[in-house]
Amino acid sequence: MGVKPLADLRELHRQLLELDDQLVTCMRCGMCQAVCPIYAETGREALVARGKIALLEHLGHDLLKDVDGVKDRLETCLLCGACAANCPSGVKVLDIFIKARAVLNTFKGLSPIRKLIFRAMLVHPDRFNALVSLGSKVQGLFVKPVSEVLGSSCARISVGALGDRHFPVLAKRSLHAEVARLDTPAGAAGIRVAFFPGCLVDKIFPRVGQAVLKVLKHHGVGVFLPDHQACCGIPALSAGDLNSFNDLLDKNLACFGGGNFDYLVTPCATCTATISKLWPVFADSAATERRAAVTTLAAKALDINVLLTDILKIRPDGVSQNGKRKVTVHDPCHLKRSFGIAAQPRMVARLNPEVELVEMQDADVCCGCGGSFTLLHYDIAGRIGARKRDHIVATGADTVATGCPACMLQITDMLSQAGDQVAVRHPVELYAETLG
Amino acid sequence: MLNPSLIEQFKHIAGPANVMDGEADRHCYSYDAAVLTAVVPALVARPETTEALGKVVRLCGDNGLPLTVRGAGTNLSGGTIPDPRDGIVVLTSALNRIIEINEADLYAVVEPGVITAKLATEVATRGLFYPPDPGSQSVSTLGGNVAENAGGLRGLKYGVTKNYVMGVTFFDTTGERIVTGARTVKCVTGLNLSSLMVGSEGTLGVFSEIILKLVPPPAAQKAMMVLFDDTAKASQAVAAIIAAKIVPCTLEFLDNFTIRAVEDYAKAGLPVEARALLLIEVDGHPAQVADEAARVEAICKQIGATGVQVARSAAERDKVWAARRAALSALARLRPTTVLEDATVPRSKIPDMIRAVEQIAAKHKLLIGTFGHAGDGNLHPTILTDRRDEKEYARAEAAVGEIFEVALSLGGTLSGEHGIGLAKSKWLEKETSRGTILYSRRLKKALDPKNILNPGKVLGWE
Numbered sequence: 001m002g003v004k005p006l007a008d009l010r011e012l013h014r015q016l017l018e019l020d021d022q023l024v025t026c027m028r029c030g031m032c033q034a035v036c037p038i039y040a041e042t043g044r045e046a047l048v049a050r051g052k053i054a055l056l057e058h059l060g061h062d063l064l065k066d067v068d069g070v071k072d073r074l075e076t077c078l079l080c081g082a083c084a085a086n087c088p089s090g091v092k093v094l095d096i097f098i099k100a101r102a103v104l105n106t107f108k109g110l111s112p113i114r115k116l117i118f119r120a121m122l123v124h125p126d127r128f129n130a131l132v133s134l135g136s137k138v139q140g141l142f143v144k145p146v147s148e149v150l151g152s153s154c155a156r157i158s159v160g161a162l163g164d165r166h167f168p169v170l171a172k173r174s175l176h177a178e179v180a181r182l183d184t185p186a187g188a189a190g191i192r193v194a195f196f197p198g199c200l201v202d203k204i205f206p207r208v209g210q211a212v213l214k215v216l217k218h219h220g221v222g223v224f225l226p227d228h229q230a231c232c233g234i235p236a237l238s239a240g241d242l243n244s245f246n247d248l249l250d251k252n253l254a255c256f257g258g259g260n261f262d263y264l265v266t267p268c269a270t271c272t273a274t275i276s277k278l279w280p281v282f283a284d285s286a287a288t289e290r291r292a293a294v295t296t297l298a299a300k301a302l303d304i305n306v307l308l309t310d311i312l313k314i315r316p317d318g319v320s321q322n323g324k325r326k327v328t329v330h331d332p333c334h335l336k337r338s339f340g341i342a343a344q345p346r347m348v349a350r351l352n353p354e355v356e357l358v359e360m361q362d363a364d365v366c367c368g369c370g371g372s373f374t375l376l377h378y379d380i381a382g383r384i385g386a387r388k389r390d391h392i393v394a395t396g397a398d399t400v401a402t403g404c405p406a407c408m409l410q411i412t413d414m415l416s417q418a419g420d421q422v423a424v425r426h427p428v429e430l431y432a433e434t435l436g
Numbered sequence: 437m438l439n440p441s442l443i444e445q446f447k448h449i450a451g452p453a454n455v456m457d458g459e460a461d462r463h464c465y466s467y468d469a470a471v472l473t474a475v476v477p478a479l480v481a482r483p484e485t486t487e488a489l490g491k492v493v494r495l496c497g498d499n500g501l502p503l504t505v506r507g508a509g510t511n512l513s514g515g516t517i518p519d520p521r522d523g524i525v526v527l528t529s530a531l532n533r534i535i536e537i538n539e540a541d542l543y544a545v546v547e548p549g550v551i552t553a554k555l556a557t558e559v560a561t562r563g564l565f566y567p568p569d570p571g572s573q574s575v576s577t578l579g580g581n582v583a584e585n586a587g588g589l590r591g592l593k594y595g596v597t598k599n600y601v602m603g604v605t606f607f608d609t610t611g612e613r614i615v616t617g618a619r620t621v622k623c624v625t626g627l628n629l630s631s632l633m634v635g636s637e638g639t640l641g642v643f644s645e646i647i648l649k650l651v652p653p654p655a656a657q658k659a660m661m662v663l664f665d666d667t668a669k670a671s672q673a674v675a676a677i678i679a680a681k682i683v684p685c686t687l688e689f690l691d692n693f694t695i696r697a698v699e700d701y702a703k704a705g706l707p708v709e710a711r712a713l714l715l716i717e718v719d720g721h722p723a724q725v726a727d728e729a730a731r732v733e734a735i736c737k738q739i740g741a742t743g744v745q746v747a748r749s750a751a752e753r754d755k756v757w758a759a760r761r762a763a764l765s766a767l768a769r770l771r772p773t774t775v776l777e778d779a780t781v782p783r784s785k786i787p788d789m790i791r792a793v794e795q796i797a798a799k800h801k802l803l804i805g806t807f808g809h810a811g812d813g814n815l816h817p818t819i820l821t822d823r824r825d826e827k828e829y830a831r832a833e834a835a836v837g838e839i840f841e842v843a844l845s846l847g848g849t850l851s852g853e854h855g856i857g858l859a860k861s862k863w864l865e866k867e868t869s870r871g872t873i874l875y876s877r878r879l880k881k882a883l884d885p886k887n888i889l890n891p892g893k894v895l896g897w898e
Contacts (some may be wrong), residue, residue, distance in 0.1 A: 020824075021772070024772040024773065024822070024823070025772070027768055027774045028468065028469045029470075029510060029572070030509055033575040034575045043482065043527070043529040044456075044464075045461075045465060046460060046464040054466070055460055055463055058463050058466075058474070063476075064459060064463050065459065066458065066459040069459060069461075070460055072460075088765040089768035089769055090768075142854055227479065300550055
């Protein structure tokens with residue numbers, strides 16, 4: 001790598017200073033230290049929001065030369081949003097971090113592996129699907145099952161990104177292979193929803209997608225499920241690849257834009273938060289028509305739990321005395337921090353009359369997944385995840401329920417590695433089990 | 437630039453992972469919560485044991501390296517901003533063990549990096565109480581609290597950090613361990629060096645262990661929100677409550693500007709026309725609490741409160757306090773830069789102080805909200821500005837100076853609880869005397885001949 005020409009650096013400074021109005025709102029009070037899971041593990045100021053904002057400010061004002069150092073610190077972040085939710089002066093931390101990642105990424109260039117993943121695969125949903133389908137057929141050669149309760153496996157030989165992880169394997173048949181498309185009219189419920197399963201539900205947890213469809217059918221909700229859906233774009237956004245993000249957005253707009261439905265429902269907290277909060281901020285806004293379509297879809301994005309309890313008003317009555325299944329609920333950051341949603345997933349779990357809820361300590365603290373964070377920083381992610389595992393096990397629950405498939409992956413890994421016999425479910429699965 | 441062999445020595449003492457000498461990491465210890473220019477340290481060390489801490493201090497002492505101890509970096513007067521000449525920042529975040537909580541003898545022994553709220557929670561689970569509650573308690577460290585003599589909302593009845601320090605063990609600049617105070621209520625052994633350390637802002641020694649007093653918690657409490665159409669009446673109410681021999685555990689004040697900001701932000705249903713709002717809480721034995729709450733209510737009504745809302749349940753109590761908790765957030769969101777001051781006056785002078793702050797705001801065309809601890813006269817005039825706007829920020833700095841002038845003219849003090857640090861050292865002589873500064877500097881010179889312990893803080897530069 002040669003030295004970057006001065007003109008580029010000036011452009012880097014200029015682009016970072018476009019964030020100055022947002023950066024300056026940080027009053028350095030340090031309250032983010034109280035809630036940052038990474039700070040709790042490392043005690044390092046460079047890894048908490050206040051430190052990262054200071055780094056961006058100092059870099060933008062040319063007080064600091066080490067661009068790689070800043071980029072590395074900036075990317076050591078779960079984007080869990082706990083700091084933003086706890087910030088006295090309301091700093092828009094996630095917007096700042098994602099924009100800054102894009103700026104630094106433009107300056108440094110996307111890594112070859114990410115370029116391959118995003119630009120050659122993710123933005124081409126059909127190619128992505130074909131690869132995954134192939135993978136599901138040959139994975140048995142490389143992985144072996146570990147836990148029946150958790151449905152987890154590990155690599156036969158420790159290699160590359162898999163390392164010592166325990167993970168649910170790719171589903172034999174993804175959701176879109178089982179249910180390619182749907183277009184049913186509103187029934188008894190009088191509403192129609194578009195269904196956005198998200199990549200992880202489609203390819204790893206299709207059973208969650210099936211549970212959603214079963215519940216929607218049971219309650220007479222019309223479903224619009226178009227094929228050729230693309231990823232919501234969060235992996236590209238968090239890697240600072242705005243081009244791939246906008247490509248994905250175009251594909252999704254083609255699927256859903258102008259569709260006739262009341263809500264865009266997902267069983268994935270991260271997809272919901274991305275569509276609802278990040279699409280409007282990061283969509284290329286050149287064309288007003290596109291902007292309007294994005295805003296409309298963003299406003300319709302809704303978590304499946306909220307659809308059931310708040311829109312359809314399906315709520316459990318009383319407190320379960322049965323207690324055949326002790327269930328503890330983990331709050332995904334993208335429900336609790338992004339939307340303040342916590343009661344709804346618990347209510348949905350309790351729609352199963354056998355379920356007795358037991359609360360774990362720090363239920364709303366991040367599980368340590370952070371999407372691709374766990375791929376890049378498995379050590380810190382594992383330490384944060386181990387705490388979550390301890391809190392889950394301490395409840396004595398036989399099942400942990402959470403409304404985000406990314407959390408489900410991380411928690412499965414943590415429980416499986418510790419040899420725990422605790423099942424991991426989406427709340428909607430618990431409810432769907434009770435519907436014949 | 438530090439020479440590489442010195443960096444190696446720091447790594448040898450604290451462990452390589454606990455020494456940060458890269459540019460990006462060092463920049464993250466160049467500031468604290470005060471609105472001041474950042475100063476980047478030459479190296480940051482994070483000792484994990486008190487033994488390593490002592491060796492780090494000695495290494496700095498031997499080499500004449502200026503050393504600034506940092507807990508959570510929440511200081512509001514620049515006390516944790518390092519020295520520009522190869523400054524070393526020593527972090528206490530890995531010295532975070534609660535060594536002992538003694539329920540029979542009512543004390544706790546802690547390392548300096550223990551988070552204030554963590555100790556408070558831990559002692560509460562054992563049915564005890566550590567009262568000092570600075571606003572940053574969820575992140576601030578006890579070492580920092582002692583070094584700054586931090587206050588909080590409960591100052592009027594329960595006092596501040598200094599009232600809970602029974603003993604301090606610290607290192608001098610040669611790395612010698614100094615032991616002062618005891619685990620006993622009474623102790624007159626040796627010079628009272630613990631008291632000298634409290635509020636010394638890192639200029640006289642580096643704490644390794646602190647003994648803190650604990651008390652039994654009150655059995656009951658009752659909170660109320662009282663509204664006034666005149667600041668003077670609110671102040672009269674405060675005086676009348678104290679004159680009636682009632683000492684509320686908290687007696688907080690919000691001015692009209694802050695009330696409106698909170699209402700805009702939190703929509704808590706506050707009456708925006710009120711000129712002043714008092715949040716009063718009494719605690720103690722349930723019978724005493726009931727009696728005192730009734731008398732406080734009667735006193736406020738007699739003085740002409742326009743409304744009194746007594747919390748009837750825990751939920752209502754929480755609602756009363758929500759307004760106070762939202763005060764800083766509500767104000768901070770109005771403008772990019774928040775300058776939070778803590779000039780303090782005798783409590784009878786609060787109306788004069790409020791009036792003066794309003795005049796200063798008008799004169800300099802600034803937004804200033806004032807809230808704070810009415811019971812002990814410790815107000816927080818909060819200037820909402822934008823440090824990037826040079827002209828406006830110059831007016832803000834002039835306003836700060838005038839606020840100090842007024843506070844001193846009313847018989848008050850520059851700082852109730854935030855410390856002097858870098859931000860206020862130039863005003864120190866005005867409140868005290870030339871002799872005080874010289875005496876303090878001689879003391880500092882005797883204990884720290886090379887002037888390496890947080891130089892420039894409190895006493896300024898010779």
